[in-house]
Amino acid sequence: MANTILVGAQWGDEGKGKIIDVLTEEADIVVRTQGGNNAGHTVFIAGQKYVLHLVPSGILRPGKTCVIGNGVVVDPVGLVAEIDGLQKLGVKVDGNLFLSETAHLVLPYHRELDAQREALKGKNKIGTTKRGIGPAYGDKAARTGLRVIDLVNAERFEELLRQRLRENNEVLKAFGAKPLSFKKVHADYRAAGDRLRPFVTNTVVLLHEATRRGDDILFEGAQGTFLDIDHGTYPFVTSSNTTAGGACTGSGVPPHRMDRVVGVMKAYTTRVGEGPLPTENAEIADLLHGLGREFGATTGRPRRCGWFDAVATRHATMVNGIDAFAVTNLDGLDTLETIKVCVAYRHGRDKFDYVPSDAATLAECKPVYAEFPGWRTPTTGAQRWKDLPVKARQYLKAICELSGAPLRVASVGPGREQTIML
Numbered sequence: 001m002a003n004t005i006l007v008g009a010q011w012g013d014e015g016k017g018k019i020i021d022v023l024t025e026e027a028d029i030v031v032r033t034q035g036g037n038n039a040g041h042t043v044f045i046a047g048q049k050y051v052l053h054l055v056p057s058g059i060l061r062p063g064k065t066c067v068i069g070n071g072v073v074v075d076p077v078g079l080v081a082e083i084d085g086l087q088k089l090g091v092k093v094d095g096n097l098f099l100s101e102t103a104h105l106v107l108p109y110h111r112e113l114d115a116q117r118e119a120l121k122g123k124n125k126i127g128t129t130k131r132g133i134g135p136a137y138g139d140k141a142a143r144t145g146l147r148v149i150d151l152v153n154a155e156r157f158e159e160l161l162r163q164r165l166r167e168n169n170e171v172l173k174a175f176g177a178k179p180l181s182f183k184k185v186h187a188d189y190r191a192a193g194d195r196l197r198p199f200v201t202n203t204v205v206l207l208h209e210a211t212r213r214g215d216d217i218l219f220e221g222a223q224g225t226f227l228d229i230d231h232g233t234y235p236f237v238t239s240s241n242t243t244a245g246g247a248c249t250g251s252g253v254p255p256h257r258m259d260r261v262v263g264v265m266k267a268y269t270t271r272v273g274e275g276p277l278p279t280e281n282a283e284i285a286d287l288l289h290g291l292g293r294e295f296g297a298t299t300g301r302p303r304r305c306g307w308f309d310a311v312a313t314r315h316a317t318m319v320n321g322i323d324a325f326a327v328t329n330l331d332g333l334d335t336l337e338t339i340k341v342c343v344a345y346r347h348g349r350d351k352f353d354y355v356p357s358d359a360a361t362l363a364e365c366k367p368v369y370a371e372f373p374g375w376r377t378p379t380t381g382a383q384r385w386k387d388l389p390v391k392a393r394q395y396l397k398a399i400c401e402l403s404g405a406p407l408r409v410a411s412v413g414p415g416r417e418q419t420i421m422l
């Protein structure tokens, strides 16, 4: 299995949670390295649905170690609720979940500022998940953030919270919003801090010792390549590095310890929130929403849908160094007569075979499509490669070839067992 970085090759929600769950069978440790509870990773096991936001999706495999790394922004109250929810479903969390002491905290003023800034942007809003992610990473970069290590030190937390709340309440007042009560925030966070204390450790040392022992580590990316703060469709992005490099900085495991990068992509494209999506298409959105699919796992918002965009996924291969692909949601295309795949963008007289840097230019790009015949057969029961219709196999091979790396996993349903390994 070796040390594997798993990244989303599109705009998030590629099915990373499901693929992580499958690959965890071969891993010893699963690590989240960026993002926060803006992520929603769905796993179905024996008909039971689990949605993970901060806890790595590997937690559903008994005996595996799960780590929330230093690069993650942690809402402690949200994390406690998530842990409680998992325990209620019979998932063991104590003793196998570890939380980095240097991960930054998401505080209530981050969430409030996220909402206020979005409202102020009006039609130019990003469409964030309103989980306070941008303001929390903003504080981290401005060196005004609070960290897990501060939360578990009662005296220091109280002092720092008092300071930060004073400033942030002034900002909230300027927005015309209600200031936050120190007493309430302090009580909620102290309770969460007490509850989380047993999970907190130096995860850099933990992971370093694990690599020395020869443990296999799976790095669970959140969001997707085009939501990356540097490589995405800025400003319609999240505030962390969602691409492969983020796995190193967000965990403290150095680049030369990484063995391979797996890209996860849907057999079509989705995006939730604002920003350009060149292959967006009403027909495919109606089809998928009509099937009750493609609603956000975190916010419940309907996801925008489009044809597979091979320009984007090829770009993702370049930025992440993707060695192999896992393609999910093949079954979403089962009923179509003809399937389109974007192979280039046209912009006036220019033609792009990579994703242009300027979101405004990308929004003006017109996809150049290749057409593939649909297989018009249900694929959800396929167990092996040869169970898939020939046209479905041809489609999968073609989109991976266009994306620049071989196919290793094909997923034909949300369940663990609906997975074909090549």
Ligand code: GDP
Binding pocket: 008, 012, 013, 014, 015, 016, 017, 018, 039, 040, 041, 042, 043, 044, 296, 297, 328, 329, 330, 331, 332, 411, 412, 413, 414
């Ligand atoms: P993530 O954020 O990348 O983990 O993806 P999400 O969980 O937000 O969204 C992916 C959705 O697709 C979830 O509802 C999954 O249960 C579902 N899913 C994943 N793979 C497949 C598949 O092959 N077929 C179907 N029908 N659903 C899938």
Ligand code: IMO
Binding pocket: 008, 011, 012, 013, 014, 038, 039, 040, 041, 126, 127, 128, 129, 130, 131, 132, 133, 134, 221, 222, 223, 224, 227, 236, 237, 238, 239, 272, 273, 274, 297
């Ligand atoms: P997973 O890990 C899809 C999107 C939001 C918004 C933008 C910024 O489940 O793939 P943020 O709250 O991060 O400031 O929002 O990023 N976004 C996601 N879209 N999947 C996600 O995570 C996302 N996390 C954030 O919709 O457009």
Ligand code: MG
Binding pocket: 012, 013, 014, 039, 040, 041, 042, 297, 298
């Ligand atoms: Mg998701």
